Amino acid sequence: MTKKWIVKNGTFAVLEEGRSVLKGYMVVEDDRITYLGEKAPESMEDADTIDGTHLFFMPGLVNTHGHAAMSLLRGYGDDLALQVWLQEKMWPMEAKFTADDVYWGASLSVVEMIKGGTTTFVDMYDHMDQVAKVVQDSGMRGVLTRGVIGLCSAQEQMQKLSDAIAFAKDWHGQAGGRITTMISPHAPYTCPPDFIEKFVQAAHDLDLPIHTHMSETTTEVAQNVEDYGLRPVAHLEKLGVFSRPTLLAHAVHLTDEEIEVLARHQVAVSHNPGSNLKLASGIARVPDLLKAGVTVSLGTDGPASNNNLDMFEEMRLAALIHKGVSGDPTAIPASEALRMGTEYGAKSIFLDQIGKLA
Numbered sequence: 001m002t003k004k005w006i007v008k009n010g011t012f013a014v015l016e017e018g019r020s021v022l023k024g025y026m027v028v029e030d031d032r033i034t035y036l037g038e039k040a041p042e043s044m045e046d047a048d049t050i051d052g053t054h055l056f057f058m059p060g061l062v063n064t065h066g067h068a069a070m071s072l073l074r075g076y077g078d079d080l081a082l083q084v085w086l087q088e089k090m091w092p093m094e095a096k097f098t099a100d101d102v103y104w105g106a107s108l109s110v111v112e113m114i115k116g117g118t119t120t121f122v123d124m125y126d127h128m129d130q131v132a133k134v135v136q137d138s139g140m141r142g143v144l145t146r147g148v149i150g151l152c153s154a155q156e157q158m159q160k161l162s163d164a165i166a167f168a169k170d171w172h173g174q175a176g177g178r179i180t181t182m183i184s185p186h187a188p189y190t191c192p193p194d195f196i197e198k199f200v201q202a203a204h205d206l207d208l209p210i211h212t213h214m215s216e217t218t219t220e221v222a223q224n225v226e227d228y229g230l231r232p233v234a235h236l237e238k239l240g241v242f243s244r245p246t247l248l249a250h251a252v253h254l255t256d257e258e259i260e261v262l263a264r265h266q267v268a269v270s271h272n273p274g275s276n277l278k279l280a281s282g283i284a285r286v287p288d289l290l291k292a293g294v295t296v297s298l299g300t301d302g303p304a305s306n307n308n309l310d311m312f313e314e315m316r317l318a319a320l321i322h323k324g325v326s327g328d329p330t331a332i333p334a335s336e337a338l339r340m341g342t343e344y345g346a347k348s349i350f351l352d353q354i355g356k357l358a
């Protein structure tokens with residue numbers, strides 16, 4: 001039997017043209033909103049009633065980039081540049097992580113996210129079966145992907161790729177549809193071009209989106225130009241990455257031409273202001289991206305590069321830093337920051353049934 005709830009006299013965040021809140025009624029049948037409006041719906045007899053007076057209802061927050069198990073490394077190696085932090089601190093410790101460590105690290109992050117109002121998160125890591133179990137047990141919605149670093153032998157590369165494909169295939173649609181998967185070469189600076197092309201092929205074969213890190217630091221962009229003669233956007237475009245629905249984490253350092261290319265391919269960007277500030281990576285051109293029509297959502301990145309999973313903090317940072325650096329107090333209005341944390345989050349992970357009250 002369908003379980004029916006009705007909220008009476010609630011205040012709902014709707015972020016529509018011309019108004020940001022609606023006062024009235026919401027009906028939920030099982031896990032779906034079936035009515036939202038100012039007038040009372042017609043039949044309400046068989047529904048459980050919730051008195052919404054003095055309550056504010058908003059969509060669950062969508063955290064579009066992170067590495068949940070890294071809560072175990074929170075505070076380890078603070079105040080370092082990205083490459084030093086990765087190569088000297090994170091990677092050697094992560095190499096010691098067992099599947100069990102990943103389960104408990106991800107569990108700790110999921111508790112923090114639930115307490116902070118996040119209902120959906122993107123996670124890129126190793127031992128992803130463990131993260132999938134945490135999603136299953138917790139009731140969260142997870143967009144999960146086995147992130148692969150290709151700085152290893154060809155044989156090891158192939159093993160990691162087949163792991164990533166098996167995970168994406170086995171878990172897509174699991175936990176009652178709460179788990180979806182993506183395909184993730186970690187970054188252009190950690191995966192050789194021919195290896196990235198294999199991920200593109202896998203994404204086509206499985207009909208899945210691609211998620212990768214890109215242009216997080218100026219050093220990384222300069223290295224890309226030196227190694228391949230192209231900036232990262234042209235490099236990934238050439239490798240066919242943008243022929244798939246794509247979500248890029250960071251995209252801090254972009255030229256006008258690169259923004260045009262991202263807009264043309266409808267590539268989404270996960271803006272991670274807390275992480276970018278902590279690692280001094282720079283400030284992404286978010287107002288320019290939004291103006292060009294690029295979907296920009298928000299992510300905390302891993303707990304070790306933030307150092308928390310508080311999406312309200314990311315919305316606040318997104319709203320404030322772009323005002324500060326542009327000198328324009330209308331750069332990211334509050335409603336736009338809230339959309340980035342909810343509606344645009346859903347859009348950037350290609351889920352069209354979540355992210356807003358409607």
Ligand SMILES: [Zn+2]
Pocket residue numbers: 065066067213249301302
């Ligand atoms: Zn990341």
